[in-house]
Amino acid sequence: MTGSRRGFLRLVGGTLAGAAVVGAAATSKAKDLTVEVPPEEPLGPPTVQIDFPAGELTAGTDVPRLVGEGGRQHPNAKRHSLEVIWNMDMEKKLVALTFDDGPVPGVSEMLYDILDEAKVKATFFMVGKRVREFEGLLNKRMDRHEVGNHTYSHESLFNKTDSDALQDMNDAHKAIAEVIGREPTLFRPPYSHVSGGTLVAAAAMGYDIVMWNNNIGYTGFEGDEARLVREVVQTTTPGSIVLCHDGGPEYLISIRNVPNIIAELKKQGYEFVTIPELRSA
Numbered sequence: 001m002t003g004s005r006r007g008f009l010r011l012v013g014g015t016l017a018g019a020a021v022v023g024a025a026a027t028s029k030a031k032d033l034t035v036e037v038p039p040e041e042p043l044g045p046p047t048v049q050i051d052f053p054a055g056e057l058t059a060g061t062d063v064p065r066l067v068g069e070g071g072r073q074h075p076n077a078k079r080h081s082l083e084v085i086w087n088m089d090m091e092k093k094l095v096a097l098t099f100d101d102g103p104v105p106g107v108s109e110m111l112y113d114i115l116d117e118a119k120v121k122a123t124f125f126m127v128g129k130r131v132r133e134f135e136g137l138l139n140k141r142m143d144r145h146e147v148g149n150h151t152y153s154h155e156s157l158f159n160k161t162d163s164d165a166l167q168d169m170n171d172a173h174k175a176i177a178e179v180i181g182r183e184p185t186l187f188r189p190p191y192s193h194v195s196g197g198t199l200v201a202a203a204a205m206g207y208d209i210v211m212w213n214n215n216i217g218y219t220g221f222e223g224d225e226a227r228l229v230r231e232v233v234q235t236t237t238p239g240s241i242v243l244c245h246d247g248g249p250e251y252l253i254s255i256r257n258v259p260n261i262i263a264e265l266k267k268q269g270y271e272f273v274t275i276p277e278l279r280s281a
């Protein structure tokens, strides 16, 4: 895959070094994986592939039980590798907008209208319990977009056991599949907390993990929203994955500037694609 770089994340005697994780090092109880953050490289390389040694993935975990009993056997379940993507390294001027934490009434519909109006595709990392609660907001509105899994509860997976992390992910998977009508294949961890358990659960579900390398701000821009636009536009590069939120009214300042951000980036020749489109470009 273009931009893929292997070797940055190394599985050394059960220790996974170099993952970009916000917060303290975390361990997966079952697997004894330690994920460490190099402070000088908080966002990591564009893409890394993590290979679990054969047999390692399910050793001591409840993964086979949960995947088997959940009533749904993912075709990729129990695979032994996954990718963690921060951005793609490319020359073509493609950019992927991603929106987390929705759907939320009063915010998400406004965003969907903006994207429709601009004829721009995006990727949504949705919270499963909100997908269930606000199902009505989603009717046919995701047809052009990609929808990924952002857990059911939006709790950090740091302190969950492997099986609890998997359960949370699986509940959201079912909610998205039932309401949207498509099975998600991408996962973004709440608070960007990536523990060993997160990796194990995501691999078991057949997911790759999508992080980001640029974001649209929402605090400190009152009275200077032009700076909010400028900051994200100036730091966007070909292959960027841009984080934004539609998870509550506090993000309305970001959302109402999305049209300006899109217009500026289009002026610079950027085209907006979903994460799968970005990866296959």
Ligand SMILES: [Zn+2]
Binding pocket: 100, 101, 150, 154, 189, 190, 191
């Ligand atoms: Zn979130």
